Amino acid sequence: MAYSDKVIDHYSNPRNVGSFSKDDPDVGTGIVGAPECGDVMKLQLKISDDGIVQDARFKTFGCGSAIASSSYVTELVKGKTVDEVMKIKNSEIVQELSLPPVKIHCSVLAADGIKAAITDWKKRRPQPAEPQVARAR
Amino acid sequence: MRTTETGERQCWGCRAEVETLVCARCQAIQPLSGEPDLFAVLGLPRRLMIDPADLERRYHETSRVVHPDRFQTASPRERELSLDASAAVNRAYRTLRDPIALGRYWLALHGVSLGERHQGVPPALAAQVFEIQEELEALRAARNEDADSLRREVGERREDVAARLARLRAELVGLYDANGGPVLEDLRQRLAEIAYLRTLLGDIDETLEKGAQ
Numbered sequence: 336m337a338y339s340d341k342v343i344d345h346y347s348n349p350r351n352v353g354s355f356s357k358d359d360p361d362v363g364t365g366i367v368g369a370p371e372c373g374d375v376m377k378l379q380l381k382i383s384d385d386g387i388v389q390d391a392r393f394k395t396f397g398c399g400s401a402i403a404s405s406s407y408v409t410e411l412v413k414g415k416t417v418d419e420v421m422k423i424k425n426s427e428i429v430q431e432l433s434l435p436p437v438k439i440h441c442s443v444l445a446a447d448g449i450k451a452a453i454t455d456w457k458k459r460r461p462q463p464a465e466p467q468v469a470r471a472r
Numbered sequence: 473m474r475t476t477e478t479g480e481r482q483c484w485g486c487r488a489e490v491e492t493l494v495c496a497r498c499q500a501i502q503p504l505s506g507e508p509d510l511f512a513v514l515g516l517p518r519r520l521m522i523d524p525a526d527l528e529r530r531y532h533e534t535s536r537v538v539h540p541d542r543f544q545t546a547s548p549r550e551r552e553l554s555l556d557a558s559a560a561v562n563r564a565y566r567t568l569r570d571p572i573a574l575g576r577y578w579l580a581l582h583g584v585s586l587g588e589r590h591q592g593v594p595p596a597l598a599a600q601v602f603e604i605q606e607e608l609e610a611l612r613a614a615r616n617e618d619a620d621s622l623r624r625e626v627g628e629r630r631e632d633v634a635a636r637l638a639r640l641r642a643e644l645v646g647l648y649d650a651n652g653g654p655v656l657e658d659l660r661q662r663l664a665e666i667a668y669l670r671t672l673l674g675d676i677d678e679t680l681e682k683g684a685q
Binding site for chain 1: 585586587590591592593595597598599601602605609664665667668671672674675
């Protein structure tokens with residue numbers, strides 16, 4: 336199967352490879368795996384208090400399409416709000432990378448991965464303190 | 473097995489009604505459809521609960537009856553039917569005797585794929601597999617003493633993964649005995665995890681072998 340030029344570009348020159356500290360309160364981590372191919376992806380987002388993605392990292396063990404999908408998605412999310420990231424569709428990745436039907440699950444995995452990262456960030460960030468309610472006497 | 477307009481199957485040799493791979497009356501081997509039902513090939517009902525002794529017996533019996541040696545002097549058509557039937561009998565036996573192959577065949581029969589609707593594996597499993605993949609990566613890059621201790625670690629991981637696979641396999645077989653047959657989604661989940669861990673085990677073994685050379 337021939338890879339598209341964009342897949343080859345991301346595969347041979349992946350963007351944002353690496354990791355952030357999982358314990359950083361600004362960081363959300365998503366680790367996802369696809370049963371058919373054995374691929375596993377870790378996607379991490381650094382998100383500011385106002386809910387904007389400042390930076391992203393990934394590490395993927397898998398095929399060229401899985402690496403390209405995760406690399407592209409780390410580019411795609413930068414500067415987006417948390418809500419915008421949650422709305423990203425895997426079809427955007429399929430289109431950008433011209434993935435063939437048998438590799439669509441790679442794009443699904445990448446899209447699931449960033450959403451898992453957002454969910455993790457929401458869960459781990461310090462909850463805003465309960466507003467103090469003045470009690471009437 | 474030719475299907476008539478009324479849905480009955482007729483033996484091509486003697487026109488008797490026939491439901492099995494070999495006509496009970498004239499022993500003629502019946503032609504198979506493109507994707508023969510592997511249960512029907514061995515005369516078994518479509519059920520996941522299979523008695524291994526019964527499967528063995530049917531396999532040996534059917535193999536003998538359709539064996540190409542018996543058709544050396546037969547017509548070209550019969551020789552071809554014998555070859556097709558023998559291949560199908562072997563495929564049926566290999567699939568039905570292995571619980572994992574059987575489960576995957578069962579899902580396929582019901583139009584379900586392992587990654588149905590692109591569902592990933594459970595998050596905790598993905599995280600464990602990621603961790604092991606990182607250890608494999610470190611082992612591939614390591615030299616000398618580092619490599620020795622990493623190799624031991626990976627060896628221990630391999631045992632864990634193999635034990636987990638054995639547990640999943642036992643669970644799978646347990647599902648086959650359920651009354652009324654298992655829920656497809658339960659099967660799919662187990663088989664997806666098994667497939668995922670088998671790929672990992674393959675990666676572990678490949679890394680350990682390469683380092684040993």
